[in-house]
Amino acid sequence: MRRLIRQIHSQESGVVIVVAAISMFAIMALAALAIDGGLMQNDRSRAQNGADNAALAAAWAVCEDRDPVAAGLATAAANGLGSPSSDAIVDVEDLGDGSVRVTIDIVRPAEFGRAIGTDTIGARGTAV
Numbered sequence: 861m862r863r864l865i866r867q868i869h870s871q872e873s874g875v876v877i878v879v880a881a882i883s884m885f886a887i888m889a890l891a892a893l894a895i896d897g898g899l900m901q902n903d904r905s906r907a908q909n910g911a912d913n914a915a916l917a918a919a920w921a922v923c924e925d926r927d928p929v930a931a932g933l934a935t936a937a938a939n940g941l942g943s944p945s946s947d948a949i950v951d952v953e954d955l956g957d958g959s960v961r962v963t964i965d966i967v968r969p970a971e972f973g974r975a976i977g978t979d980t981i982g983a984r985g986t987a988v
Contacts, residue, residue, distance in 0.1 A: 892972035900981045907964040907985030910941040915987035918960035928960045
């Protein structure tokens with residue numbers, strides 16, 4: 861009986877290393893999902909709030925016969941979006957019928973996602 865137990869025990873050596881390696885990959889994937897997913901949600905909120913605010917400023921500029929594109933871009937820049945040091949790309953488009961479309965794209969490098977093959981994460985906010 862002891863011989864059988866020793867034989868079974870000797871055949872299982874090294875299995876812990878394989879299980880640990882697979883577990884580490886799973887833990888990194890969950891960390892990437894939690895951290896990068898949270899950053900993406902934060903960026904999506906920033907982009908949508910900035911687009912809403914810039915669209916409102918552009919609409920107000922239309923009512924006052926001012927340039928809506930300049931007003932939208934200025935408001936986005938005042939909120940830290942679209943400036944050269946910002947991670948956001950702001951597009952303000954005058955649709956010509958008294959409405960303006962503002963689109964804000966935020967792209968940032970992934971924090972933990974690089975460990976599982978995702979280099980960047982992005983978010984978009986649009987308002988008319």
